[in-house]
Amino acid sequence: MAKATLKTLAEYTGLSVTTVSRALKNGDDVKQPTKDKVKAAADKLGYRPNLSGLGLRTGINYNICAILPVTKPGDMVGDVGILGLIEGLTAGLENTPYNLTVLPLVPGQDPLEPVKYAVENNLAGGVIFNLTQTKDERVTYLNENNIPFVSFGQTEMSLEHPYVDIDNYDIGYRAANYLYERKRKDIRLISSSRIYTYSWHKYYGVKRASMENGGCFEKDKDIIFDTDVVNYREYAKELMAGSNAPDGIICGSEISACGIVAGVQDAGKVIGRDVDIITIETCDLPSFFVPPIPGFRQDLHSIGRKLSKFIVMNIERDGLDPSETQYIEKTTLYNR
Known part of the structure; x- marks a missing residue:
């Protein structure tokens, strides 16, 4: 089956290519019923935006790279919350042009290594990472290289940066x-x-x-x-x-x-x-x-959605005040 395009959606819905494009972008000049019609057609036909072409037009790298720890060989059970976090990250990028790539942080590996790999190989328009340290080299490196990022966890650095954390x-x-x-x-x-x-x-x-x-x-x-x-x-x-x-x-x-x-x-x-x-x-x-x-x-699905929201904000909004993308969430006691 041929890949669905904007033209395919236009022919299917009976709308112009321009209207279809604006509807997918939630344009203010397109009425909500039309947006719903176009998005339903996109779901049915399996339409996905051409990120390479979109990136060339906008100058934005639409790949979000989440660097997350993996278990060491021999572990029977790893971090049971990681899947919920990934699910939240993915859900938070729905209805956006951004894609999620997950890179592993291997036990014993220098945490800066996968960050450098993602940046140097152009895998990331934005980076999400966790297990933050008080003086985290990843924060310094990404800031110096002007790569948008959000950390799952705080640091004690004087450099203000975006983060989402559990209290x-x-x-x-x-x-x-x-x-x-x-x-x-x-x-x-x-x-x-x-x-x-x-x-x-x-x-x-x-x-x-x-x-x-x-x-x-x-x-x-x-x-x-x-x-x-x-x-x-x-x-x-x-x-x-x-x-x-x-x-x-x-x-x-x-x-x-x-x-x-x-x-x-x-x-x-x-x-x-x-x-x-x-x-x-x-x-x-x-x-x-x-x-x-x-x-x-800990609601890691909620945390994942918040991380995705913040990374998109940091990519798309110049001059963003870091305090707008800093969030601490409290946990709920289950008293059994």
Whole structure:
């Protein structure tokens, strides 16, 4: 079947090529019923804009490159939220001329490497990346090369830049308060690597709650960095069997929570009696644990849509104030 073109749509709808083109671009001079008619025809006939020709006419590279981490060989389950994030990124680019390309960030790889690859090979009119660090070289590189970008996560740099983030400070604060309200006094936080900005935001949230509740939470003894854990189940079993077993644990993901729950039970401890566990989640998986545990839900589909919206704004609007493309989203507690 021949590829549908503007001319094909014009013949199918009985409209002029000019009207069809303006309808697809949501032109103000085209009435809504006409727009709906043209878009329905485009969907039915499988019309896709010619991005090469469009790019030549407008001077815009319509490829959006999202650089996302992948699991290392041997991992049974990776980041269960990545698919939701990609779905959101794709949904956010619907009804735009932009296409999404996903490049992997391999474990152990320099995070700047895939960014440079995308830029030097003209794969990206705009770049989206995550796992931000406090002083992130990718921000500096993309800014110096005038490449529009949005980061999923904040930095601590003086350079103002677009970002979308989860309120990890709020997560840490609310999660710790949840445990303190249940009379827990010895809390552990399972956190991502200390190189990431959000891990420190979470720590400061827990620290604040600890101070307000008369607790004692110290980063050197009460944070469990996941880079130091090979097997969460074995780690939790050993932790709970020791003389300094915690009575409250904040898990950083459904995957770590799954191992922690199993290890606590292997140690002969009862969740809800000896220890309370709360997690950060991206799906309903913790509701199937035995027993189910509460979680702070991150809506990564929503985050993906926001990232796509911001990257398009940064590509198409010159002189955009960075504050217009900075957004922090709070999580929702699922109290099981």
